[in-house]
Amino acid sequence: MTKLVASNLSVQTKKTCLLDDVSISVQSGELAVLLGPNGAGKTTLLRAITGLLKPSSGGVTLDTRPIDALSPKRRAQKIAYLPQTRPLAWPSRVIDVVTLGRFAHGSAIGSLSDDDQVAINAAIQACDLTTLQHRRCDTLSGGELARVHCARSFAAQTSLLIADEPVAALDPKHQFKIMDLIKNYVANGGGALVVLHDIRLAATYADRLIWMKAGSITADGPPDTTLTVQQMADTFGVKARIENQNVIIAGSID
Amino acid sequence: MTLGRHLTTFLLIASLLTLFMACLLGATPLGPDRVVQTLFGAGTPGDTVVIWQIRMPRALAAYAVGAALGLSGAALQGLLRNPLAEPGVLGVTASAALGATFALYYGLVSFSAWVLPVAAISGALIATIIIAIAAIKVQSVITLILIGVGLSSFSAALMSLLMNLAPNPFALSDMLNWMLGSVANRSLDDLYFAGPFLAIGFVILLATRDGLSALTLGEEGASGIGLDLRRQRIFVIIGTGLLTGAAVSIAGAIGFIGIIVPHIIRPMVRHDPARSLLPSALLAGIGLVLADILVRTVPSTSELKLGVVMALIGAPAFVWIAMRGRTLDD
Numbered sequence: 001m002t003k004l005v006a007s008n009l010s011v012q013t014k015k016t017c018l019l020d021d022v023s024i025s026v027q028s029g030e031l032a033v034l035l036g037p038n039g040a041g042k043t044t045l046l047r048a049i050t051g052l053l054k055p056s057s058g059g060v061t062l063d064t065r066p067i068d069a070l071s072p073k074r075r076a077q078k079i080a081y082l083p084q085t086r087p088l089a090w091p092s093r094v095i096d097v098v099t100l101g102r103f104a105h106g107s108a109i110g111s112l113s114d115d116d117q118v119a120i121n122a123a124i125q126a127c128d129l130t131t132l133q134h135r136r137c138d139t140l141s142g143g144e145l146a147r148v149h150c151a152r153s154f155a156a157q158t159s160l161l162i163a164d165e166p167v168a169a170l171d172p173k174h175q176f177k178i179m180d181l182i183k184n185y186v187a188n189g190g191g192a193l194v195v196l197h198d199i200r201l202a203a204t205y206a207d208r209l210i211w212m213k214a215g216s217i218t219a220d221g222p223p224d225t226t227l228t229v230q231q232m233a234d235t236f237g238v239k240a241r242i243e244n245q246n247v248i249i250a251g252s253i254d
Numbered sequence: 255m256t257l258g259r260h261l262t263t264f265l266l267i268a269s270l271l272t273l274f275m276a277c278l279l280g281a282t283p284l285g286p287d288r289v290v291q292t293l294f295g296a297g298t299p300g301d302t303v304v305i306w307q308i309r310m311p312r313a314l315a316a317y318a319v320g321a322a323l324g325l326s327g328a329a330l331q332g333l334l335r336n337p338l339a340e341p342g343v344l345g346v347t348a349s350a351a352l353g354a355t356f357a358l359y360y361g362l363v364s365f366s367a368w369v370l371p372v373a374a375i376s377g378a379l380i381a382t383i384i385i386a387i388a389a390i391k392v393q394s395v396i397t398l399i400l401i402g403v404g405l406s407s408f409s410a411a412l413m414s415l416l417m418n419l420a421p422n423p424f425a426l427s428d429m430l431n432w433m434l435g436s437v438a439n440r441s442l443d444d445l446y447f448a449g450p451f452l453a454i455g456f457v458i459l460l461a462t463r464d465g466l467s468a469l470t471l472g473e474e475g476a477s478g479i480g481l482d483l484r485r486q487r488i489f490v491i492i493g494t495g496l497l498t499g500a501a502v503s504i505a506g507a508i509g510f511i512g513i514i515v516p517h518i519i520r521p522m523v524r525h526d527p528a529r530s531l532l533p534s535a536l537l538a539g540i541g542l543v544l545a546d547i548l549v550r551t552v553p554s555t556s557e558l559k560l561g562v563v564m565a566l567i568g569a570p571a572f573v574w575i576a577m578r579g580r581t582l583d584d
Contacts, residue, residue: 072481109528
């Protein structure tokens with residue numbers, strides 16, 4: 001059981017306030033989805049709670065220990081972070097990229113322990129990459145590449161996964177496939193915090209929706225209670241109808 | 255992986271053969287039997303002088319310089335995630351040459367034999383630090399390379415200024431030698447004084463290898479999987495600064511070897527920056543020894559300079575790699 005708790009986080013640049021007194025928690029066994037318009041501070045929040053960005057005030061604890069007391073490797077053994085942009089500098093093979101997921105365990109291509117090998121094989125199988133493992137990543141489609149990045153974060157065998165728009169620019173089928181992978185990860189005891197822009201997808205998969213706007217959290221709770229017409233209007237500025245768990249967006253309010 | 259290990263073993267053997275060949279070839283060709291005898295201490299006094307005082311130090315100097323530049327190139331390419339990064343392109347070599355020229359101009363070298371390597375390394379470190387600070391602020395690699403071009407031009411201008419003000423023709427030709435780059439007339443002493451810096455730089459860069467692989471995922475991705483980005487940057491900078499500075503203190507400015515060799519090696523190690531380090535160093539050593547053999551044996555009125563020959567081969571190769579450069583604009 002792992003719990004990541006951020007309390008009263010603020011991130012301030014010279015001119016603007018990116019995060020304003022945000023408190024949030026993620027723990028094993030739940031899939032939390034972070035929703036909000038562009039520029040709401042979602043990425044900043046993820047970077048701050050993973051310890052990649054030092055907040056101006058407030059603190060983050062991982063199982064009651066301050067996250068900045070952990071070395072980058074120790075932190076990465078607990079939390080896998082999938083950033084929004086996922087460039088690959090070199091035309092590496094799929095298997096080599098997945099192997100990079102083991103970096104925090106001190107493993108490198110060419111010197112893998114049995115544990116590493118097991119974790120890598122499991123991740124490759126879970127993400128359905130067995131037939132692609134020796135392909136070069138620059139020959140893959142967007143959907144395949146998204147699976148490769150999921151596989152490398154699963155290979156790290158962390159108890160938490162923080163993913164920034166893992167399904168961006170994917171077709172509907174691949175969006176569901178990736179979300180299924182994450183759901184499966186949570187079913188096996190992991191905890192995930194995922195940024196999504198597709199409200200319907202969020203409502204389908206999330207145990208909890210966290211709504212963000214202008215650097216603050218406006219609502220935090222299960223889809224049944226937080227996914228409301230009012231919330232959609234306040235957060236995204238859109239007219240929406242909600243039927244069962246189905247969200248229909250009719251248009252912009254102004 | 256076995257792939258990398260086989261390559262390394264092969265290149266190690268090739269290195270020994272190349273060094274042996276460098277002892278064979280020259281103005282007075284020596285047969286393999288005489289070279290082997292001399293190497294094991296049973297040669298004639300004449301052969302001993304030719305091999306131990308002239309050919310071997312020169313070949314070892316070329317090898318050390320090549321290996322240092324090849325390793326620096328591979329490490330910088332991994333850090334900046336760009337196949338065009340190299341000490342020469344980024345202005346590190348020129349700054350190191352400026353440091354060396356400065357020490358020569360003011361006669362500082364007469365104080366101690368350590369002055370020259372230290373001056374060259376200081377020049378190299380200043381340039382690497384500027385590049386690294388720029389790398390944090392600007393994300394575009396093209397901007398970085400432009401900054402390198404600026405650094406190179408500025409160092410060249412300062413060197414021209416020193417040459418302009420040179421007190422006598424001897425000082426002038428001394429400085430010109432550094433700018434052109436050569437391993438002619440190097441003794442084992444020159445290697446001895448650069449040696450510790452080369453060794454430390456080598457160890458530091460090899461220690462950064464896994465971090466360079468992690469950087470395949472970009473800086474944010476690499477931090478995400480647990481890389482200490484700041485430390486990685488600092489170590490690569492210090493390592494390449496030491497190696498490039500020490501290489502320049504031996505041979506002056508020699509460019510492009512650090513760009514071509516990793517480019518050849520990368521596909522053989524599945525584009526893994528970590529596994530390209532050692533093979534790049536070995537192949538660049540071999541390459542520079544071969545180029546130096548060419549320089550020594552090509553009949554010409556005054557001896558060609560190694561740096562000139564490398565630039566003649568390297569600059570077109572640079573243009574070619576840049577034109578194919580898929581990863582240039584990421």
